[in-house]
Amino acid sequence: MIREVLKYPDERLAIECDDIDEITDDIRQLAADMVETMYREDGIGLAAPQVGANCRLIVVDVSGPEKRESLMTFINPRLEPLGDEKVESEEGCLSVPALRAKVERHERVRLTARDLDGNEVCMDADGLLAICLQHEIDHLGGTLFIDRISRLKRSLYDAKVKKWLKARRSR
Known part of the structure; x- marks a missing residue:
């Protein structure tokens, strides 16, 4: 089932x-709904809070949006950086419409999590996968990528959002 993706500034x-x-049927259904929603929205990652669920669950498929060949689902994911190298890349977010901005992230990370069968997962990631994992796991801590951009860019985006919200209310 497609779920509504919450949009900033939703608290x-x-x-x-x-x-x-515990990995229940409800958690498995939430994961399936998140995958369907992520694919429908042409995303490469989605975190549970983006669909209104307050739990540590993410889905990722960096083969998209053109292909859909590398789906991964992680429960209670945690990251640790591997080395001090950082990389800057342009990010966007399904919950932050109409904004893309450069964000600095760790170049390489180690992920520990569980899969939907409860099996422990430990993997090292770099490139787009490392960036996507950091972005999605940030959501689990209540952090959006706009929390990592310059104050000027953030204030310009906030002003635009206020304008959109005001226009919607006056309809």
């Missing part, structure tokens, strides 16, 4: 998510 996007203690 639910700023909440730190709870760990998932």
Whole structure:
């Protein structure tokens, strides 16, 4: 089932998510819904809080949006940087429409998590996958990529959002 993607400035996007203690049918359904929603929105990653669920669950498929060959689902994901190297890349977000901005991230990371069967996952990532994992796991801590951009860019975007919200209310 396609779920609504919450948009900034929805306050639910700023909440730190709870760990998932048990992988239930509801969690599996949430993951399936998130995958369907991510693909429908042409995203390469989606975190549970973006669809209003306060739990540590992400789905990622960096083969997209053209292809859909590398779907990964992670429960209670944690990251640790591998080395001090950073990379700057342009990011966008399904919850932050009409904005793309350069964000600095770790070049390489180690992910530890569980899959939907409860199996432990440990993998090293670099490139687009490392960036996507950091972006999605940020969501689980209530952080959006716009929290990592310059104050000027952020204030310009905030002003634009206020204008959009005002226009919607006056309809």
